[in-house]
Amino acid sequence: MQGIRNWEIQLRKGCLELAILASLAPGRLYGLEILRRLAERGLIVPEGTIYPLLSRLKHEGWVDSEWVTAEAGHPRKYYRLTPAGRHRAMQMARAWAGFAASLDRLLAPLGEEGR
Amino acid sequence: MTHTAATFCRLEDYLGELRACLRRLPAAEVSEIVDELRSHVLDSAASNDDALTEDSVRAAIDRLGRAEDLASLYVTESLLSRAGRSGSPWPMLCGILRWATVSGAGLFAALGLAVGLVISASFFVAALHKPFAPSRAGLWRLDDGSLSLRLGFGAPAPGLELLGWWIVPLGLLLGACGLWLTLQFGRWCIRRYRRTPLEAL
Numbered sequence: 001m002q003g004i005r006n007w008e009i010q011l012r013k014g015c016l017e018l019a020i021l022a023s024l025a026p027g028r029l030y031g032l033e034i035l036r037r038l039a040e041r042g043l044i045v046p047e048g049t050i051y052p053l054l055s056r057l058k059h060e061g062w063v064d065s066e067w068v069t070a071e072a073g074h075p076r077k078y079y080r081l082t083p084a085g086r087h088r089a090m091q092m093a094r095a096w097a098g099f100a101a102s103l104d105r106l107l108a109p110l111g112e113e114g115r
Numbered sequence: 116m117t118h119t120a121a122t123f124c125r126l127e128d129y130l131g132e133l134r135a136c137l138r139r140l141p142a143a144e145v146s147e148i149v150d151e152l153r154s155h156v157l158d159s160a161a162s163n164d165d166a167l168t169e170d171s172v173r174a175a176i177d178r179l180g181r182a183e184d185l186a187s188l189y190v191t192e193s194l195l196s197r198a199g200r201s202g203s204p205w206p207m208l209c210g211i212l213r214w215a216t217v218s219g220a221g222l223f224a225a226l227g228l229a230v231g232l233v234i235s236a237s238f239f240v241a242a243l244h245k246p247f248a249p250s251r252a253g254l255w256r257l258d259d260g261s262l263s264l265r266l267g268f269g270a271p272a273p274g275l276e277l278l279g280w281w282i283v284p285l286g287l288l289l290g291a292c293g294l295w296l297t298l299q300f301g302r303w304c305i306r307r308y309r310r311t312p313l314e315a316l
Binding site for chain 2: 030031032046047048049051052053055056059060067074075076077
């Protein structure tokens with residue numbers, strides 16, 4: 001069981017960048033909103049890890065950020081995709097879709113055995 | 116919302132600790148990180164029942180993790196980002212040495228970078244030292260047939276000098292090429308092997 005868990009963690013690590021870029025596709029979000037959006041889709045990310053990754057995505061030019069004073073009374077840092085980030089997310093999504101389709105075909109016999 | 120002095124005290128203690136661990140980064144970057152995490156804790160602590168209490172703030176801080184670990188992720192990410200963009204060896208060396216402390220890929224990159232920098236520096240030193248130690252700096256074929264790049268220190272080399280004063284332009288050229296290739300190798304390693312901060316957990 002531990003082996004499966006480790007494999008799953010590795011899989012999530014590899015997809016986190018795509019997941020964050022995809023979560024920003026509809027519009028700007030602040031860090032906690034990104035975490036919640038990922039959690040709604042079953043992707044639980046340790047809270048402390050997302051900010052250094054967002055910082056990297058910003059350095060890469062794939063997201064930019066702005067401070068907005070919220071109703072809560074304190075400012076929040078919102079992130080949005082840049083055109084380069086949207087292009088990158090689309091490229092990654094295409095690569096993922098192709099890979100997932102191939103793997104699904106390969107896994108189909110296993111699914112039938114499981115029924 | 117109920118805010119008590121103790122509630123904010125705990126948060127500011129945590130952020131103070133984080134700020135201290137981030138001292139290697141530029142002040143503006145540190146302020147931005149601290150402000151963002153303060154905002155995160157306030158939102159996260161108030162998200163469940165809208166009551167900001169000492170316990171909810173403590174729980175939000177616990178979910179973020181230890182200040183030292185969080186700062187380490189930020190510092191590694193920031194130094195690597197600067198290394199990837201920089202055209203000079205110093206930021207590259209700082210970033211990759213930092214990376215080497217948290218990942219095997221970083222260690223591989225650091226070893227490659229060290230070898231490349233030493234070879235490049237050797238060509239520069241031999242070229243620049245030639246005018247001051249003409250009989251000890253340059254490229255020699257030793258008596259046993261092997262080649263030896265002499266940097267101009269120690270006893271004169273035995274054997275036959277091959278390049279003479281040509282070591283000056285060639286040494287500078289080879290040093291510059293070696294440095295460029297070394298920096299390209301460092302950038303390639305960062306692009307190829309850098310993973311998400313989750314790796315550090």
